[in-house]
Structure formats: structure tokens, C-alpha cells
Amino acid sequence: MSLRKNGEFLTSNFVRDQASEGLFKVSREAFVSKSILDLERERIFDRCWLYLGHSSELPDPNRFLTREVGGRPLIFNRDRAGEFRAYFNTCPHRGALLERRPCGKSMGFKCFYHGWSFRNDGVFATKDVKKSYPANFGADGSNDLVRVPRLEQYQGFWFINFDAGAIGLEDYLADVRGIIDLIVDQSPSGVEVIKGSHEYSIDANWKLLAENSYDSYHALETHSTYFNYLKTSLGVDRISPPKQSSAFDLGNGHATIESEAPWGRPVARWVPSFGDAAIADFQAIEQEVTERVGVDRAERILRRDRNMVIFPNLVLNDNIGLIIRTFYPCSPGSMRVDSWALGAVGEGSVARKRRLDNFLEFLGPGGFATPDDATALESAQRGYQNAKFAGWNDISRGVLKAHPAKDDEHQMRTWWRQWARLMERSDD
Amino acid sequence: MTEVSNTTMASAGDFTSFWTKDNCEAFLVHEADLLDRWQLREWLSLFTPDAVYEVPITDVDAQPSSSDELFYISDNYARLCARVVRMEDPQCHSEWPRSSTVRMIGNIIVQSADETLARVKSSFVTYRSSGERMDVFPGHHLYELHKRDGDAIKIARKTSFLALQGLRLQGKITIIV
Numbered sequence: 001m002s003l004r005k006n007g008e009f010l011t012s013n014f015v016r017d018q019a020s021e022g023l024f025k026v027s028r029e030a031f032v033s034k035s036i037l038d039l040e041r042e043r044i045f046d047r048c049w050l051y052l053g054h055s056s057e058l059p060d061p062n063r064f065l066t067r068e069v070g071g072r073p074l075i076f077n078r079d080r081a082g083e084f085r086a087y088f089n090t091c092p093h094r095g096a097l098l099e100r101r102p103c104g105k106s107m108g109f110k111c112f113y114h115g116w117s118f119r120n121d122g123v124f125a126t127k128d129v130k131k132s133y134p135a136n137f138g139a140d141g142s143n144d145l146v147r148v149p150r151l152e153q154y155q156g157f158w159f160i161n162f163d164a165g166a167i168g169l170e171d172y173l174a175d176v177r178g179i180i181d182l183i184v185d186q187s188p189s190g191v192e193v194i195k196g197s198h199e200y201s202i203d204a205n206w207k208l209l210a211e212n213s214y215d216s217y218h219a220l221e222t223h224s225t226y227f228n229y230l231k232t233s234l235g236v237d238r239i240s241p242p243k244q245s246s247a248f249d250l251g252n253g254h255a256t257i258e259s260e261a262p263w264g265r266p267v268a269r270w271v272p273s274f275g276d277a278a279i280a281d282f283q284a285i286e287q288e289v290t291e292r293v294g295v296d297r298a299e300r301i302l303r304r305d306r307n308m309v310i311f312p313n314l315v316l317n318d319n320i321g322l323i324i325r326t327f328y329p330c331s332p333g334s335m336r337v338d339s340w341a342l343g344a345v346g347e348g349s350v351a352r353k354r355r356l357d358n359f360l361e362f363l364g365p366g367g368f369a370t371p372d373d374a375t376a377l378e379s380a381q382r383g384y385q386n387a388k389f390a391g392w393n394d395i396s397r398g399v400l401k402a403h404p405a406k407d408d409e410h411q412m413r414t415w416w417r418q419w420a421r422l423m424e425r426s427d428d
Numbered sequence: 429m430t431e432v433s434n435t436t437m438a439s440a441g442d443f444t445s446f447w448t449k450d451n452c453e454a455f456l457v458h459e460a461d462l463l464d465r466w467q468l469r470e471w472l473s474l475f476t477p478d479a480v481y482e483v484p485i486t487d488v489d490a491q492p493s494s495s496d497e498l499f500y501i502s503d504n505y506a507r508l509c510a511r512v513v514r515m516e517d518p519q520c521h522s523e524w525p526r527s528s529t530v531r532m533i534g535n536i537i538v539q540s541a542d543e544t545l546a547r548v549k550s551s552f553v554t555y556r557s558s559g560e561r562m563d564v565f566p567g568h569h570l571y572e573l574h575k576r577d578g579d580a581i582k583i584a585r586k587t588s589f590l591a592l593q594g595l596r597l598q599g600k601i602t603i604i605v
Binding site: 194195196197199203222224229232340341350352361364368370374 | 483485487488494495496497498499500501502504506507510511513514517519520521522594595596597598599600601602
């Protein structure tokens with residue numbers, strides 16, 4: 001399978017978009033090829049806005065955290081004045097990781113190798129260099145920490161871009177902003193990342209987790225054991241098909257699905273496993289949200305679940321809980337995954353425990369559902385060993401519908417079209 | 429609560445001769461054996477009806493709370509029962525076909541004990557094999573063990589602390605470590 005012809009990426013070798021004929025196919029080579037991964041690093045990860053962290057993770061000036069984003073170790077911090085910053089975590093001297101702790105509070109950073117020091121606004125601050133270096137050493141800023149080219153935020157969600165010339169974050173997010181607003185409006189004081197994260201891995205291509213994260217078609221099959229548990233805890237014999245089920249293209253490759261759902265929702269769908277004592281809490285939440293945002297908006301916030309993928313690799317799900325999930329390829333057949341839970345600022349211990357229990361029942365490496373998703377993706381990756389002979393994935397479900405439902409595949413087609421557009425773009 | 433030494437000194441009251449290191453170890457070896465053999469119903473019957481089973485994430489303080497921070501697992505008894513039901517179901521895809529496991533336990537310390545309750549610590553290394561991969565889960569368990577009628581021991585609380593830094597190697601926790 002040719003990656004390029006005359007130096008250009010041949011989309012048609014990888015994505016067959018024949019929507020008018022009811023067909024949409026993706027080549028399985030896209031999931032196993034090292035050349036494709038190299039090109040994705042260049043044309044997708046080095047061009048798109050990538051999620052870095054949330055304001056609530058750096059609540060005060062001088063706080064920092066270290067995190068690998070888009071394959072590069074970074075420092076995300078606030079300087080003495082409280083301004084948010086992002087630097088490459090590489091000592092300007094001889095390149096060692098400057099800060100090796102996962103998080104903390106510090107007025108500056110010091111490399112353990114030769115002791116080079118920097119203020120937390122990136123400025124070179126190593127003492128006693130006059131004897132051994134020229135008098136104007138570093139005066140041009142060449143010894144300062146290197147800033148990540150772009151750093152912007154929306155509603156406390158911070159993103160970086162390695163492409164200095166990229167369009168602004170808000171333009172990039174397009175209609176994602178409205179969905180983020182629905183999340184933030186769940187609480188009168190906004191949302192915050194709850195302490196802790198899930199750091200794990202899946203032996204499959206990263207694009208499979210993008211697809212899986214808003215795939216509703218697989219839910220009843222893959223997660224039958226979760227639904228059996230849900231039926232028992234709800235005291236019902238069957239789960240009805242979801243109402244108000246839709247999929248929305250949000251622009252720039254982003255999409256969300258939306259529907260009502262049967263499981264517990266912290267804001268705000270009570271289920272028996274939350275306990276009768278919680279009923280009053282849920283009524284209070286409903287009342288507060290409705291008074292604050294109005295009946296129609298409250299209906300959408302309180303009753304409808306959403307799974308959203310922000311191109312290329314950020315999942316923001318607003319369903320069983322609020323989850324932030326990112327994933328990055330280590331190789332064509334493996335990815336590292338990171339996820340965090342968001343909670344309402346100011347929610348008490350009891351509500352937080354309820355939210356976290358609901359989250360863990362389904363989500364994460366020890367949940368009743370995520371491990372089976374990972375197994376499904378790993379199974380697909382094994383199946384792609386046959387790509388030379390059995391070479392095409394079908395992503396045609398609902399392609400002729402005017403209003404696709406959440407268990408159709410409109411959201412994946414939106415993603416793949418953007419993938420194809422970016423992969424085709426030659427270097428400027 | 430009385431601090432109990434690891435040597436068996438049947439001197440100060442009935443409970444110290446019950447909560448000996450050897451008695452506790454025998455119980456924990458039995459628990460590990462049930463899990464190795466996938467005898468999950470029998471394993472579940474070792475727990476009290478108000479039991480809690482938790483696995484915190486790996487980057488935690490000494491006493492993490494599942495009310496304040498994300499864990500991997502935080503099961504009340506109802507959820508623990510549901511976990512066993514799920515693990516017995518062939519539709520539990522991440523453990524079907526079942527993996528092969530062995531749990532090496534040791535370094536057992538009876539940290540404290542009174543008439544009805546003992547706090548016991550053990551170290552563990554659990555090996556899980558499935559297909560061509562083997563996952564290793566090292567760590568320590570903290571138990572609250574209760575003494576019931578007829579000298580039965582039941583688990584009121586089990587917390588498994590993984591001596592890992594994240595789950596990048598293992599990917600998932602689909603077994604009872």
C-alpha cells in the first residue's frame with residue numbers, strides 16, 4: 001500500500017468516503033503502519049491543540065506539574081505572579097529532565113545534574129557563572145527555559161500547540177465550546193479535577209480509542225455484564241433504548257453524541273445504588289440548576305449524557321461522571337492512556353464519594369467496562385495482522401440518515417475526514 | 429488495641445492466642461488459594477456483609493480516602509458481589525478465557541488485635557498470565573479481620589496497595605490481586 005505518490009499522501013488509499021453510495025471504509029493499514037504513525041506525529045500531533053491540564057490542578061501561584069503531552073515531557077506551572085506557563089522539560093544546559101517530580105510548589109526549578117537553576121517564569125537564574133562563561137552569557141535569553149509555542153485555555157481547560165502559527169484555541173474548538181459550557185454549568189462554582197489519575201495502557205492503535213470513546217453501538221454487546229449489574233441494581237428486567245439519541249458534528253473533526261441514559265448521573269439522575277438518603281440532594285441540585293440556567297438548558301444539563309471527542313485525542317465525557325481522557329501512541333500497536341475525574345467545586349464528601357463510586361463501577365482499569373473496551377481494541381489490533389488480505393474497516397452505519405443516532409457512526413466519520421484532511425496537507 | 433508480637437506468646441488473654449501470625453497466615457493462604465483456583469463464591473463468603481474492598485491508585489499518601497480521590501477499585505459489599513458475578517460470566521471479555529494466576533504472599537504482620545478484630549498486613553506478588561503476556565502485580569494488603577462464632581475469621585476490610593507507579597505495564601486490573 002503506497003503511503004505517497006509523488007511525495008503526497010494518498011487519502012484514498014486509507015479512507016474511502018463514498019457517503020452518497022452509503023459507504024465509508026477505513027484501511028486497516030492505518031492502524032499498523034509505522035510510516036502512518038510518523039506522519040501523524042508530524043501532521044496531527046504537531047499541528048493540533050492538545051490537552052495539557054486543568055486550572056484546578058494548579059490552584060495557587062508557584063504550583064507546577066509535569067506531564068508528557070504529544071510525546072514530549074512538559075512542565076505546566078504558574079509563576080510567582082500566578083500566570084500560567086508551559087515549558088519543555090529539558091534543561092538548557094545538557095538536556096536532562098529539569099523537573100522530575102510529578103507535581104509540587106516551587107519558586108524555581110533546579111536541574112540535579114549540574115545545578116543549573118531557573119525562575120518559574122523560565123528565566124535563567126544560575127549563580128556563579130561569571131568565572132567560566134562570557135560576561136553576557138544568557139543575556140539573549142538563550143539559557144532560559146524553552147516555552148511551548150502556544151498555550152491557551154477555555155473555561156479552565158488548558159491546551160498547547162507545537163505549531164506557533166496554528167489558529168487560536170477558541171476557533172479550533174468551534175462548537176466544542178458549547179458542550180464544555182454544559183459541563184461547567186452543572187455547578188454554581190464550576191468544576192475541578194479530583195485528586196488522582198488513571199495512568200494505563202492499551203495494546204492497540206491510538207485511533208481505536210478515539211472511535212471507541214463515543215461508540216454507542218457496542219455498548220449492550222461488549223458491556224452486557226455492566227448492564228446486567230445495572231438491571232439488578234435498578235430492579236428492572238430490561239434497559240429501554242435511549243431517548244433523544246443524536247450525534248453532532250462540532251466542526252474541525254470534533255463530535256459528540258447525546259441522549260438520555262439509564263445509569264446514575266451525578267448531575268442529576270438518581271438511581272437506587274445512590275441510596276434513598278440522596279434523593280433530597282438530587283432534588284436540590286435540580287432546583288438549583290433550573291433556577292440558575294432556565295428550564296430548557298437545565299433539561300439538557302440534568303437529563304442528557306454526552307460523549308465527546310475533541311480531535312485528535314481528547315475525550316470529555318459527561319455521563320456516568322465527568323471524565324477527561326487522553327491517549328498517545330507509543331507505537332502503531334500500543335498507546336498510553338491518562339484519565340481524570342472532574343467534580344463539582346464545593347460538593348461535600350458524601351456527594352463526591354457517590355460520584356467517584358459511580359465512576360469506578362464502569363470506568364478505569366478496575367471498572368466493569370473499561371477493561372472490556374481495552375480487550376476489544378486489543379482484539380482488533382490482533383485482527384489487523386491480516387490487513388494485507390482482510391484490509392478494510394466499515395464505518396458506514398447511518399451514513400444515509402439525515403439525523404444519525406448515537407449508535408450510528410457519524411461521529412467516527414467526522415473524525416476520519418479530519419484525519420484525512422490533515423494527513424494530506426503537505427508541509428508549508 | 430494491643431500490639432501483638434510476631435512470636436506466638438499465648439500469655440495475655442484469649443485473643444492473642446487466636447490472632448497469632450500462624451493463624452492469620454493460614455487464613456490468608458486459604459484466601460489466596462481460593463483466588464488462584466477461581467473459587468470466587470467461596471472467596472466472597474470470607475467477607476462480612478458490610479465489607480469494603482479497595483485498590484487505591486499508586487501515587488497516594490499512606491491513608492488515602494476513596495471519598496476524596498480517585499481509586500482503581502472501591503467496592504462496598506454489593507458491588508463486590510456484582511464483581512464476582514461479572515467475573516464468572518463468559519461475557520466478562522477481559523477475563524475470558526480466564527487468565528492463570530498465582531498469588532505469592534508473605535511478610536505477614538499482625539499489627540494489632542483485640543477480642544474481635546485484628547489488623548493484619550501481608551506482602552504479595554500476583555502473577556497473571558493470559559496468552560503471550562504475563563503481568564506482575566506486587567504490593568501489600570491491609571486487612572481488618574473479624575472473629576466470628578466458632579472461631580471463623582471474616583474479612584471486614586481489604587485494601588490492596590500496588591507497589592507500582594501507574595499501570596502502564598499491566599494496562600488493567602481484571603483479577604482480585
